[in-house]
Amino acid sequence: MNKLGGQVIDTSPMYGSSERVVGDLTHNQDFEDNFFYATKVWTSGKEAGINQMETSFKLMRREKMDLMQIHNLVDYKTHVKTLRDWKEIGKIKYWGITHYTDSSHAELEKVIQSEKPDFVQFNYSILSRNAEKSLFEVIRKNETAVLINRPFESGNLFRSVKGKPLPEWAKDYDINSWGHYFLKFILSNELVTCVIPGTSKPHHMIDNMMAGYGKMPDTKTREIMYNYIKNL
Secondary structure (H helix, E strand, C coil): CHHHCCCEEECCCCCCCHHHHHHHHHCCCCCHHHCEEEEEECCCCHHHHHHHHHHHHHHHCCCCEEEEEEHHHCCHHHHHHHHHHHHHHCCEEEEEEECCCHHHHHHHHHHHHHHCCCEEEEECECCECHHHCCHHHHHHHHCCEEEEECCCHHHHHHHHCCCCCCCHHHHHHCCCCHHHHHHHHHHCCCCCCEECCCCCCHHHHHHHHHCCCCCCCCHHHHHHHHHHHHCC
């Protein structure tokens, strides 16, 4: 992952044993400090939030966290106070908010405008473009960094193109798989900082990473890409 330019590790207390695995795999390794470590808090109450986040630090074996996110905006007004304090003392570098549904975008906009998080994570894909209505504009005005989740719509995009060839012109943009096609559409959006597709298969991870290389589509080409998929 790191050799191909990947740095962001986005995990969560809700993702089974992932935090512990991250800690076990990276602790005391030469590459330990080469990554951008991000995790989340997903509980209500100040002390419960602090306890959950402290557990994440221990499991991931981190003294400092690059990014701590308030997952699905759960009790965000409480956690924001803690995270601002932690950022002030250097315990975390950045803090952010997350959600994964179109219906949450309006609330994300309000929180971005009122609380000014460093990062926002939300769903966006070539066929799920609700964020383009106004969320991206709020992000632009507030200079918020962006993590994109559900870029493949939980695999639905791959199922929709199964057995279908890539368009011939895709090669002009170094698109050699449907994974590249879907990811380059997102990565070419200038407001997107990072895309976080999830996979348990190493060869899929490598293919995903390669989407960050080569020529990126411009605005006109992105619409051509969208229309091609929409009309399949």
